[in-house]
Amino acid sequence: MQSHFHGLNLSRAWMLEGIISGLPNDDQRIETLRCAAVHHRRSGLADVISEHYAASHWLGTFAVYLITNRGLQKQYVS
Numbered sequence: 129m130q131s132h133f134h135g136l137n138l139s140r141a142w143m144l145e146g147i148i149s150g151l152p153n154d155d156q157r158i159e160t161l162r163c164a165a166v167h168h169r170r171s172g173l174a175d176v177i178s179e180h181y182a183a184s185h186w187l188g189t190f191a192v193y194l195i196t197n198r199g200l201q202k203q204y205v206s
Contacts, residue, residue, distance in 0.1 A: 130175075137172030138190035141165050142198075149200040169194060 144165035148158055176191045192198070 134172055134175040135187055135190050137168045138176075138187065138194050141168035141172055142190065142194040144168065145194070145197070146200055149197075 144161050148161050148165065151158055151161075172187075172194070173191060176187045
């Protein structure tokens with residue numbers, strides 16, 4: 129089901145942002161990770177609001193963790 133892919137995008141964005149938050153500010157990998165995180169964030173958030181129960185009843189959890197920076201060591205701004 130497509131909703132699992134949307135959840136995966138949200139989860140990946142959250143994890144990538146978590147990795148970024150743990151790196152030193154001058155780490156050369158940050159820009160590449162940031163680009164990937166933004167791509168997954170946009171793709172996942174675009175599908176959070178859905179008329180289909182199969183997606184909408186659980187994607188919100190991933191979205192909340194992502195947009196509130198849940199568990200990140202330092203604030204991440206996309």
